[in-house]
Amino acid sequence: xxxxxxxxxxxxxxxxxxxxxxxxxxxxxxxxxxxxxxxxxxxxxxxxxxxxxxxxxxxxxxxxxxxxxxxxxxxxxxxxxxxxxxxxxxxxxxxxxxxxxxxxxxxxxxxxxxxxxxxxxxxxxxxxxxxxxxxxxxxxxxxxxxxxxxxxxxxxxxxxxxxxxxxxxxxxxxxxxxxxxxxxxxxxxxxxxxxxxxxxxxxxxxxxxxxxxxxxxxxxxxxxxxxxxxxxxxxxxxxxxxxxxxxxxxxxxxxxxxxxxxxxxxxxxxxxxxxxxxxxxxxxxxxxxxxxxxxxxxxxxxxxxxxxxxxxxxxxxxxxxxxxxxxxxxxxxxxxxxxxxxxxxxxxxxxxxxxxxxxxxxxxxxxxxxxxxxxxxxxxxxxxxxxxxxxxxxxxxxxxxxxxxxxxxxxxxxxxxxxxxxxxxxxxxxxxx
Amino acid sequence: xxxxxxxxxxxxxxxxxxxxxxxxxxxxxxxxxxxxxxxxxxxxxxxxxxxxxxxxxxxxxxxxxxxxxxxxxxxxxxxxxxxxxxxxxxxxxxxxxxxxxxxxxxxxxxxxxxxxxxxxxxxxxxxxxxxxxxxxxxxxxxxxxxxxxxxxxxxxxxxxxxxxxxxxxxxxxxxxxxxxxxxxxxxxxxxxxxxxxxxxxxxxxxxxxxxxxxxxxxxxxxxxxxxxxxxxxxxxxxxxxxxxxxxxxxxxxxxxxxxxxxxxxxxxxxxxxxxxxxxxxxxxxxxx
Numbered sequence: 080x081x082x083x084x085x086x087x088x089x090x091x092x093x094x095x096x097x098x099x100x101x102x103x104x105x106x107x108x109x110x111x112x113x114x115x116x117x118x119x120x121x122x123x124x125x126x127x128x129x130x131x132x133x134x135x136x137x138x139x140x141x142x143x144x145x146x147x148x149x150x151x152x153x154x155x156x157x158x159x160x161x162x163x164x165x166x167x168x169x170x171x172x173x174x175x176x177x178x179x180x181x182x183x184x185x186x187x188x189x190x191x192x193x194x195x196x197x198x199x200x201x202x203x204x205x206x207x208x209x210x211x212x213x214x215x216x217x218x219x220x221x222x223x224x225x226x227x228x229x230x231x232x233x234x235x236x237x238x239x240x241x242x243x244x245x246x247x248x249x250x251x252x253x254x255x256x257x258x259x260x261x262x263x264x265x266x267x268x269x270x271x272x273x274x275x276x277x278x279x280x281x282x283x284x285x286x287x288x289x290x291x292x293x294x295x296x297x298x299x300x301x302x303x304x305x306x307x308x309x310x311x312x313x314x315x316x317x318x319x320x321x322x323x324x325x326x327x328x329x330x331x332x333x334x335x336x337x338x339x340x341x342x343x344x345x346x347x348x349x350x351x352x353x354x355x356x357x358x359x360x361x362x363x364x365x366x367x368x369x370x371x372x373x374x375x376x377x378x379x380x381x382x383x384x385x386x387x388x389x390x391x392x393x394x395x396x397x398x399x400x401x402x403x404x405x406x407x408x409x410x411x412x413x414x415x416x417x418x419x420x421x422x423x424x425x426x427x428x429x430x431x432x433x434x435x436x437x438x439x440x441x442x443x444x445x446x447x448x449x450x451x452x453x454x455x456x457x458x459x460x461x462x463x464x465x466x467x468x469x470x471x472x473x474x475x476x477x478x479x480x481x482x483x484x485x486x487x488x489x490x491x492x493x494x495x496x497x498x499x500x501x502x503x504x505x506x507x508x509x510x511x512x
Numbered sequence: 513x514x515x516x517x518x519x520x521x522x523x524x525x526x527x528x529x530x531x532x533x534x535x536x537x538x539x540x541x542x543x544x545x546x547x548x549x550x551x552x553x554x555x556x557x558x559x560x561x562x563x564x565x566x567x568x569x570x571x572x573x574x575x576x577x578x579x580x581x582x583x584x585x586x587x588x589x590x591x592x593x594x595x596x597x598x599x600x601x602x603x604x605x606x607x608x609x610x611x612x613x614x615x616x617x618x619x620x621x622x623x624x625x626x627x628x629x630x631x632x633x634x635x636x637x638x639x640x641x642x643x644x645x646x647x648x649x650x651x652x653x654x655x656x657x658x659x660x661x662x663x664x665x666x667x668x669x670x671x672x673x674x675x676x677x678x679x680x681x682x683x684x685x686x687x688x689x690x691x692x693x694x695x696x697x698x699x700x701x702x703x704x705x706x707x708x709x710x711x712x713x714x715x716x717x718x719x720x721x722x723x724x725x726x727x728x729x730x731x732x733x734x735x736x737x738x739x740x741x742x743x744x745x746x747x748x749x750x751x752x753x754x755x756x757x758x759x760x761x762x763x764x765x766x767x768x769x770x771x772x773x774x775x776x777x778x779x780x781x782x783x784x785x786x787x788x789x790x791x792x793x794x795x796x797x798x799x800x
Contacts, residue, residue, distance in 0.1 A: 149650050205702045206621035213614035213673050217633045220670020224644030225636055231646060293543065296536055310783065311544045314551060317782040319731050321749050322771045325756055326554045329567040329764055337553050337568040377546070385786075438640045441733060445753065468642045469734065479646050486643040494638045 086180035092173050101176025105183065114172050121165050132158040139234070139247050148247035149236070156226045160218055225490075232483035238476040254484035264481065267456030267467075275463040278368070279437045282375040287429055289376050290383025291421065295413075297384075298391050316381035324445040327374050331360040331446075364452045364460030371446050371461065375436065383425075383432070390424050391417070430500040434493045438465045464489050557768035567764055579769035589770050591744050592751040596729055599661050599747065603668040604725040608718060611673055615680025616706055620692065630681075633674040641671065645738055652739055659741040667735055668728055676721055683717040684710065716788040723785055727778060748774055 086105060095101030099115030102108075136155025140146025235250045257264050297308055315323060330337045339357045347355050358366040394416065402412050422429075436442075443449050443466045452460030457474050458467045464485055471482035552569055559575040583589040617623075618630060648667060649658075657663035687710055695709045729736070729747060736747040748770070755767035 150654060153647070153650050153654060206617040206623045209613040209617045212610045213677060214629070216610060216666070216670040217673050220667055221633060221637050221674070224647035225639045227647035227650075228639070228643040236646075296539055299536060301533060302536065302540075308540055308544065311547055313783070313786065314547055314779070317779040318551065318775045319727065319778055321731050321733060322554075322752075322775050323550070325752060325767065326550055326771065329756060329767070330550055330553060332567060335566040337550070337566070340566045341568040377550075434638070438642075440640075440642065441731075445733065465640055465642055468640075469645075472642070472645050473738070483643065483646070486640060490639040490643070493640075494635055497638060498635070 086183040088177040088180040088184075091176040091180035095173045095176040098169060098172040101173070102179070105176060105179045107179065110175075114168075117168065118172075121161075124161070128154075129158050129161065136230075139249065141246070143246050144243050146246065147243040148234075148245075149242040152230055152234070152247070153227060156223060156230065159226065160223060164218070228483045228486055231480055232487050234480055236479040236483075237481070238478070250480075254480045255488075257481065258484055258488075264456055267454055267458050268485075270454040271456075271458050271462055271464055271467050274368070274461065275437065278372070278443075278463055279433055282372045282439075283379070283433045283436045285372060285376040286379030287383055287432065289380035291387050293380060294384045294387035294391060295417070298388055312384055313381050315378050316385070320378055321441055321445055323378060324374065324441060327370075327377075328446050331370050333357075333359050333361050336360070361447055362451050364450075367447050367451060367461045371442055374446065375439070375442055378442070379432065379436075383428075386425050386428055387421055390421050394420055427500065430497065434497055437463075437493060438489065439463070440465045440469065444469065554768045554771055557765055558772050560765050579765045580773075583766055583769050583773075587751075587755075587766065588744055588746070589748075589751060589766075592746050592748045593773070595661070595745060596747040596749075599665050599668070600726045600729040602661075602665050603729055604722050606665075607669045607672055607676070607725040608722050610669070611676045611680050611721060612711075612714075612718060614673070614677045616684050616710065618677065618681040619684035620689075620710075630674070630678060634678060637671070637674045641734065645734070648735075649738065658739060659745055661745075664729075664736060664739050667739075668725075668732070672725060672728060676724070680714075680717065680721065683714050687713045716785075720785050720788050723781055730774060730778065 091101040091104050093101075094104050095114075097115075098118040099111040099113075102111030102114060105111075132151070132154045135146075135151035136158070139148040140151055232254055233249055233251060234247045235253070236247050239245070240247055258268050259265060293312060297305070297312065302308070329335075331339075333339060338360065343355050343357055346353060358369075360366045360370050398416050399412060402416060407415070443461060443463050447459075447461060449459035449462035449466045449470065454460060454462070456467070457470045457478075459470075462470065468482045468485050468489075471478045471485070549569065553567060556569060556571065557567060558579055559577070560570075560573050561576050561578060618626065644667075648663075652658040652660075652663055655663070691709055691713075692705050695705050700709070731749060732747070733749045733753065737750045740746055740750070752767055752770050752774075755763040755770065
């Protein structure tokens with residue numbers, strides 16, 4: 080092993096413009112070779128396919144039947160991801176060369192053999208090595224489809240333009256302007272969006288209210304059979320949601336379901352003066368909306384109930400005792416001790432409930448397929464944005480590009496709201512940096 | 513006079529307390545009934561014979577196991593169940609491994625891009641899955657992966673990583689750093705600290721994550737409906753849906769029987785692990 084003379088970090092970095100050379104300069108032949116091979120492989124990939132794929136992504140092909148615009152879009156997107164990974168590796172290569180040179184000057188010997196390198200990876204490289212599988216999966220399962228959606232939203236991909244028979248074209252913001260200004264789409268969009276907001280706010284607030292109220296009521300000291308009640312109150316969470324929703328879909332059946340056949344007749348019998356009529360739960364949009372809001376309350380409150388119970392039990396008893404000594408009433412104690420504690424601790428959880436319901440596809444689609452009725456554009460009377468997207472994508476005459484545009488709008492809303500809340504509550508502070 | 517006043521006060525206090533107790537129990541009992549009633553309808557329907565006219569709570573007809581038998585002989589339910597278990601098992605195995613490693617790294621190491629990368633993926637993940645349908649569909653076509661499990665499994669694994677990594681990180685944070693330090697002073701390497709010191713302490717959270725990862729494919733409807741095509745390749749959620757959308761032949765009792773076979777094991781696991789994940793979630797939300 081050569082004794083490390085003065086290593087110049089700047090020289091190492093400059094040499095690394097061709098990856099590997101900086102490492103050779105640092106006497107790390109193996110690491111240098113790996114970087115060099117990776118670099119050559121990347122250049123070869125670019126020459127053989129990459130450049131063409133990027134060009135294809137821009138032109139989206141020229142001859143129908145020969146060029147499949149959709150495949151070009153997908154391949155181009157993958158190529159962009161490869162490019163990003165390559166750039167990150169390239170930056171790491173330069174950083175590494177400079178860093179090792181600096182360390183050499185400080186007297187640390189660079190690892191030159193395989194054994195040493197593995198040991199080194201065990202120290203410095205450990206975090207990267209352990210998280211590579213996560214990055215890899217997230218890149219291709221999460222980032223990749225989002226990028227493709229972004230591209231589709233700016234193309235004219237719909238049932239009239241299906242590759243390979245037709246070529247796709249870039250159309251700029253046309254899909255977005257159609258949503259806002261084209262009368263047919265605008266009407267549907269406004270109707271669906273309005274109901275999405277009502278649904279999100281009412282259903283989520285109901286489940287939050289039920290959860291908090293139940294936790295406070297069930298947490299009183301004198302209650303017997305606490306465990307039994309606790310188990311029962313958790314059941315809606317424990318049973319998989321899609322099963323509950325499908326069961327409710329049967330239970331709310333207009334003519335054969337338990338509500339209209341059993342529950343309402345029962346109330347009419349014991350309280351004859353009420354004269355309850357039988358609502359058309361599945362055929363009148365108004366009653367379907369009422370039904371799904373109630374069901375969401377049923378499904379969603381246990382989670383809140385458990386959280387709030389945990390919080391309540393963590394509030395020290397002395398606080399209440401001190402307040403009692405000071406002559407505080409039960410309501411004052413709730414307003415000044417219980418409520419603030421619950422809301423500061425659970426605010427992020429509450430917000431994720433709202434964003435969750437904003438995109439609660441299962442509830443809408445599995446209960447009544449977004450129906451009944453029709454508000455144009457293929458959307459039913461109880462469709463929310465997310466289930467409308469599903470119908471736009473999977474319907475008889477798919478409108479992929481409009482669906483993608485709506486998806487982007489939804490994402491902007493959800494991400495915006497979440498970011499504000501996370502920032503305000505500091506929920507995603509990693510605690511240090 | 514004062515004594516009488518005191519007596520009245522006591523009496524009214526007792527009466528107030530009784531009223532409070534009465535309404536408390538009334539609320540809890542009504543809520544319990546509202547929760548149990550629909551579940552009981554489904555359970556009891558599973559044991560009814562033949563074509564029931566209505567989906568109600570009704571104990572008058574004779575109880576039978578015929579629906580469970582029909583489920584496995586006349587329908588593809590057994591196959592669907594097996595498919596879902598296979599997909600769920602691999603999703604669980606790989607996802608738990610990946611997020612445990614990543615969660616540990618995020619908890620214990622300070623590295624370049626740490627904050628940015630996790631935030632980036634959590635935010636990107638908020639774009640609804642629905643967005644991915646077209647992309648995944650075309651990709652599946654190109655890779656010839658339509659109707660194959662490996663593709664669907666990869667999607668399930670990837671989708672859960674950011675949020676669960678963050679929860680795992682929160683749980684790893686609750687293991688004191690002193691443990692690592694002293695182990696390192698004793699000469700343990702990075703890998704040994706992870707494998708022998710820290711990992712055993714987070715076993716409960718790993719169990720919880722495993723349960724969630726396992727439950728995911730059981731509850732997913734969209735992806736499997738979109739990416740699996742042939743009847744014998746479906747998962748249970750899509751399969752069960754067929755029983756209730758088919759209004760022609762009333763298969764509501766079959767749906768009920770099939771639903772029980774899914775809900776029962778999952779609920780039991782849920783209650784078994786419940787105390788861990790409630791504490792885990794809370795520590796995640798308070799700590800950050």
